[in-house]
Amino acid sequence: MVCPECHKPGMSDREINGMHPACFVKKMIHEEAQTATLRDQFAMAALRGIISNKYWDYDIERAVKLAYEIADAMLAARKQNGNEKEND
Numbered sequence: 001m002v003c004p005e006c007h008k009p010g011m012s013d014r015e016i017n018g019m020h021p022a023c024f025v026k027k028m029i030h031e032e033a034q035t036a037t038l039r040d041q042f043a044m045a046a047l048r049g050i051i052s053n054k055y056w057d058y059d060i061e062r063a064v065k066l067a068y069e070i071a072d073a074m075l076a077a078r079k080q081n082g083n084e085k086e087n088d
């Protein structure tokens, strides 16, 4: 069996999801970093809209919280649409 991450053989009984343990960890970290970046980008875009609204009450904590709620909703919608791997 060949590891899908590094494309090298040598899988033992210690594999995780069909990958070398080190490759699995590397892949998870990479995916986590990408998700965080995208979430932050969505939140920044949302926050820009919130604070530029003339009805914004200057409650920064609430604006940031709302921005991340919007970002999470966007990530969930993105996942539902099957676009998870678009930016690989």
Ligand SMILES: [Zn+2]
Binding pocket: 003, 004, 005, 006, 007, 008, 019, 020, 023
């Ligand atoms: Zn590997």
